[in-house]
Amino acid sequence: MTLIFGLDSGGSKTIAAVATADGAVIDVWRGPGLDPMAGEGWTAVLATAVDALCGNRSFASSVLGLSCHGEIDAVSAHQRAVVAAHFPGPHLVLNDVEVACDAAFAGRDGVLLLAGTGSMAWAKVAGRSVRFGGWGEAFGDEGSAFWIGREALSLASRVLDGRLDDPSGEGRRFADGVLAACGVSADDLIEWAFNRGNRRADYAALAQTVSAMGEQGNDVAAALLDASADRLAEHVFAARRALGAPDLDWSYAGGVFRSAGLLAATANRAGEPVRPRLPPIGGALWRAAEHAGLPITNSFLETLAASLEDH
DSSP: OOEEEEEEEOSSEEEEEEEETTSOEEEEEEEEOOOGGGOTHHHHHHHHHHHHHTTTOOOSEEEEEETTTTTSHHHHHHHHHHHHHHOOSSEEEEEHHHHHHHHHHTTSOEEEEEESSSEEEEEEETTEEEEEEOOOTTTOOTTSHHHHHHHHHHHHHHHHHTOSOOTTSHHHHHHHHHHHHHTOOGGGHHHHHHSOTTHHHHHHHHHHHHHHHHHTTOHHHHHHHHHHHHHHHHHHHHHHHHTTOTTOOEEEESGGGGOHHHHHHHHHHHOOOOOOSSOHHHHHHHHHHHHTTOOOOHHHHHHHHHHHHHO
């Protein structure tokens, strides 16, 4: 039986899957993210996924979408070396956002806007592939869950100090929500912020609290989500300008867009998005099938999409 392997990993979680040549998924593994910027622990997590799924199986092709790949030469080289040790057969290591773009459009032109722990866009037009954003949390990743979490901590600190004018009391309610999510008092917030084992993931988790408060009508949270939508839409605008395609379709991936309000706010700026054809892990499997020279038909895509939903 011809098998293909796909893996999609961002800053917070990983999903890997094995599928047949007709797109039927037969095995799935889920685990924590393979973020190389969070330390060497990602190599052990990858080994666990390989042990769970691969065994004595051989694959016509394996495609792994990894966060940070293609961004820092030394990190990318290390990622490729680790993957090659596990996958001696045909394989590709790609950026996870490119994999998500393949999933969303399955070969058609478009720009994929990913907003998860970090943020980035990947556009493909007439065989040309260009990325936008993804500069990292130090001075980029605008609109991402990490960015929302970091901005939430900053806003909360301003409220707690009295530096942010708060006549309505919405700021104090926002700050209290952030403190509750962190499980600390105001006096312990600095210690919480600087003693995180995985700061990217823990800050990013605060985006869920901000989204919930925004949906409950908190003005400070709603304004922060609007600012996130502004920053995210900039990626789409940049892609359209760079590629000379003002009507280029856009689609989306990543946990930030589980917020219906933020997705709607981004759509208000960039236009209605195209619903992704496949989830990101489907992009890795689609690319593996293409890399292996397997026929990619509508039946393959429909089987793959339905099979992933079942898993």
